[in-house]
Amino acid sequence: MSVIYVLLTISVCVAIVFFAAFILSVKKGQYDDAYTPSVRILFEDELVEESNNENNQKSSQTN
Amino acid sequence: MDTCYHCGDSCLGTPVVFEEKKFCCEGCHAVYEIFQVHGLEAYYQREGSPGFSSVSASGKFDFLELPEIQEQLLEFDEGGVQLVELHISNIHCSSCIWLLENLHRLHPSIRNSQVDFPRKKVRITFDKEALSLKQLAELLARIGYPPTITLEDYQDKKVASDKGLYYKLGVAGFAFGNVMLLSFPEYFETQEFWLDQYKTFFRWLMFAFSLPVVFYAAQDYFIAAYNGLKSRYLNIDVPIALGIVTLFLRSTFDIVFDLGSGFFDSLTGLVFFLLVGRYFQQKTYAFLSFERDYKSYFPISVTRIGAEAGEEIVEIHKIKAGDRLLIRNQEIIAVDAILKSGKANIDYSFVTGESALVEKAAGDRVYAGGKQIGGVLEVEALKSVSQSYLTQLWSHSAFKHNKSTSFQSFTDAIGKRFTLVVLTIATLSAAFWLYFDSSQALNVFTAVLIIACPCAIALAAPFTLGNILRIFGRFGFYVKDSDTIERMAAVDTLVFDKTGTLTQTRGNQIHYEGEAVSGQQEILLSNTLRASNHPLSRELYALLKEHQIQTLDEIVEEPGRGISGTLEGATIKVGSATFVGHPDEDSAATAVHIAAGNNYKGRYVFQSSFRKGVSRLFKKLKKRYALVVLSGDKPSEKSRLQRLFPFEVPMFFNQKPEDKLEYVRTAQQHSRLMMIGDGLNDAGALAQSDVGVAITEDINVFTPACDAILSAENLSQLDKFLSLSRAARSIIHASFILSFCYNSIGLYFAVTGQLKPVIAAILMPLSSISIVVFTTLMVWATSRRLRFETKAATTEKPKTQGAAKPEYCSLNSIPQ
Incomplete structure (x- = not known):
């Protein structure tokens, strides 16, 4: 049953990793502005879109 | 009537037509062209007419050339790369974010820009060789997003946002979860072989987890309790701190002498819940500032006319008595001064609340805080900025006293009595047990302090008030x-x-006094008004505009006096009393006088209208x-x-x-x-x-x-806001009674010496959660009963200032 020491160590380590990730995210300012990123992610890059369209047209021509 | 493709305002004059799109003015048209040249037309697809009409103001950002101002504003300045954070009050919708984050396509020297929507700020990284800070500000102003740079931004050093609460919440939550996991086995089975084997290890591990909670996450409560005691005042933090200390010492004592598993689960849970309450209470409106003083209104710098050097830009705190200053249209006069030359039309609405313009002639005194409307003025400063009539107000002691310290909150009022009652019960029961079974006395004394820890009471106020704060915010308060x-x-x-x-402040009541005007004269009048840019003419035109539009033969406008229009031999004069040749009897009222030919007809009187x-x-x-x-x-x-x-x-x-x-x-x-x-x-x-x-x-x-x-x-909903704030008091009192019930059950176990860790671990979260649910429901029910109404802004969208849209309203319409 001394495996319980190993298991506990692992579980605590995993918990500490998540804890550290949280602290790091606060430090990097992820919680300063919780709103704008949710809008930003919906913006499409129009230039990329155009080239995609061209690619699509090309590929449809070859097909 | 046509609306502008760019800013959405109605086009009053002849619209500027470009590529089959109509614009209200050349400014909007120019902005459209800028976007088109750089391939940013998609701006308009995100939202119908999202733009702001831009008003060109040359020289407005000249002060950004001063190195000392640059130094204060720039966050980073090395190797030709500069980083600045600018406040832009026009940011209001997703298109604004999109455009401001695509600035690098408008100018190659802009490397990167990032918008912080809640705070209405944009951080821009740019190369200073090709684009100076002033040029950047002018570029932003040209596309309709003029940055607002006030003395306050400039004088206050960047305040690091307080992240302490996040860290503490993280620590407490982390410890709470792990301690719960570790203490779970002992809740049910204490005689099991393997558990017996490992329980010491489990217990010391829990002890280790609770250390950062007690010494870091809970430190605010100890500090507050200490400060309270120091000023001989029992606030709610005293019983909380007492509870935390007792929980920790008793638990440590238990595990050292192998008496039980201790109360580490309740301890970490208590601190975690308290911090959640504190977090919830902190509803902040990042885009608003509650701390502004005159510095926010005043310009950072003014133009000084030197004796030999000509014009130069100086920061306003460097103005001395005797300096000659240049005041342009729409600029605020920063110091008390004597008008030397120019015709002053000063808007003192900031200072006096009186909206009519005050005319001043050379030699008159002008006061700080007035805004010049019209031509350029030259003034001579009489005092320095901080000694001016208006700004002296801020040296008054009223601006220094802290309102919250002189007011006893509901919770603290309860806390005082609560602490005394708890200590009395603890001492009495300890004395009782000392008499019957002295080995139990210490156990009972600590158990009472633990179970009576006012977690629920301390949560009632934050959740009630936090909820009310959010409801108020939703209805524009x-x-x-x-x-x-x-x-x-x-x-x-x-x-x-x-x-x-x-x-x-906008939208006057207009009524006519005098002889009736004929139909033909009214058409002439409205067409004359149409040609004028004066704000009063605009308002009057909006009232009369349903007349057919005709091209007049002749229009003569005398700025500051009036306008006359001629059609088919008939002339109409609109303007001040002296302009139409009529003695002014009642100069206090704001009025527009009219005369047809040489006959005085009457006047339109403008009165500010009361709010609905x-x-x-x-x-x-x-x-x-x-x-x-x-x-x-x-x-x-x-x-x-x-x-x-x-x-x-x-x-x-x-x-x-x-x-x-x-x-x-x-x-x-x-x-x-x-x-x-x-x-x-x-x-x-x-x-x-x-x-x-x-x-x-x-x-x-x-x-x-x-x-x-x-x-x-x-x-008009002020009465409802006040009722809800009064309801807060009764809701908090009701939840005190509720938590008192829980406490009496717990106290029964504590006083009789039967308090097991598992009972504390059940009672503590149960009472906390039920208080949170209770207060939330009560606040919600009360606000429903009061029937708050969502009111749309009744006044039309202001032209150059940010739109009075409620926050985030337009963000729902983001194209997918």
Whole structure:
């Protein structure tokens, strides 16, 4: 049953990793502005879109 | 009528047509072209007419060339790369974010830009070789997003946002979860073989987890309790700190002597819940500032005319008496001065609340805070900025006292009695057990302190007030902090400013006095007005505009005096009394006079109109509160005000800023006051009153320092806001009773010496969660009963300032 020491160590380590990730995210300012990123992610890059369209047209021509 | 493709305003004159799209002015057209050249037309697809009309103001950003100002504003400046964070009050929708984050396509030297929407800020990294800070600001202004740079930004060093609470919440939550996991086995089975084997290890591990909770996450409670005791005052933090210390010592004692598993689960849970409450209470409005003083209104720099060097830009705190200054159109006069040359039309609405322009001639005195409308002025400073008439107000002691320290909150009032009761029960039961079974005495004493720890009481206020804060925010009433709601509940007198508070700042009531004008003359009149850009003509035109549009033969405008139009031999003159050749009898009223040919016809009188629902609001408020009106205006308005109210309301006129402050201070000796005002002239009274509410038609523009900001269209709901704040008190009291029930059950176990860790671990979260649910439901039910209404802004969208849209409203329409 001394495996319980190993298991506990692992579980605590995993918990500490998540804890550290949280602290790091606060430090990097992820919680300063919780709103704008949710809008930003919906913006499409129009230039990329155009080239995609061209690619699509090309590929449809070859097909 | 056509609306502008760029800014959405109606096109009053002939629209500028470009590529089959209509624009209200050349400015909007120019912005459209800028976007088109850089391939940013998608801006308009995100939202119909999202733009702002840009007003060109040359020289507005000249001060950004001063190295000392640059140094203060720039966050990073090395190797030719600069980083600046600018406040842009026009940011209001997803298109704004999109455009401002695509600035690098407008100018190659802009490397990167990032918008912080809630704070209405944009951070821009750029190469200074090709683009100076001033050019950047001008570029932003050209596309309709002029940055607002005030003395405050410039003088206050960047305040690091407080992340401490996040860290503490993280620590407490992390420890709470792990301790719960570790203590779980012992809740059910204590005699099991393997558990017996490992329990010491488990217990010391829990001890280790609780250390950062006690010594880091809970430190605020110890500090607050210590400060309370030092000033001989029992606040709610004293029993909390006592509970935490007892929990920790008792648990450590238990595991050292192998008496039990300790209460580490309850300890970490308690701190975690308390911190969650504290987090919830902190509803902040990042885009609003409650701390502004005159520095936000004043420019950073002015143009000084040197004796030999010609014009130069100087920071305003460097102005000395005797300096010659140049004041352009729309600029604020920063110091008391003597007008040397130019025709001054000064808008003192910031200072006095009086909206009519004041004319001054050379040799007259002009006061700081006035805004010049019209041509360029040359003035000679009489004093330095901080010694001017208006700015001296801020050296008054009213701006230094802290309102929350002089007010005892509901929770602290309870906390005092609570601590005494708990200590009495603990001592009595310990004494009882000392007599019967002395081995139990210490156990019982600590158990009482543990179970009576006022977690639920400490959570009741944060959750009630936090919820109310959010409800207020949804209906356009932005309150600085939860203390303000408690002070609102205690208010018994309401003091109103008149101009800008009870009356609207835009949208006048216009009525005609004089001879009737014929149909033909009216057509001529409206077409003449159409050609004029004067604000009064615009308003009058909007009233008469349903006439057919005709091209007049001749239009002559004399700036500052009036305009005359001629059609088929008939002439009409519109303007000031002297312009139409009529003696002015009543110069106090704002009026536009008309004459057809040489015959004086009559005048249109403009009166500021009262806000909707003011009369009804006063009737409702009268039942509970004493009402007072303080106005900077002349008493000529008194009869109009009295007609509005069917009862006697004390009114005071000709009140200067310090008179208002003094009135509030005197009245405070026997009552608690809420001051509702708008301009800088109310700033002193707002600071001195128990609750200062600044009212504004546009949430994005400046408001003086205050405790709460109320959007003007919601003024009629003020009675409901006050009722809800009073309801907060009864909700908090009800939840105290509820938590008292839990406490008595727990106390029964504690006093009889049967308190097991598992009972504490069940009771503590149960009471906390039920309090949270109870207060949330009660607040929700009360606000439903009060029937708050969502009011749309009734005034039309202001042209150059940010739109008075509620936050985030337009963000729902993001294209997918």
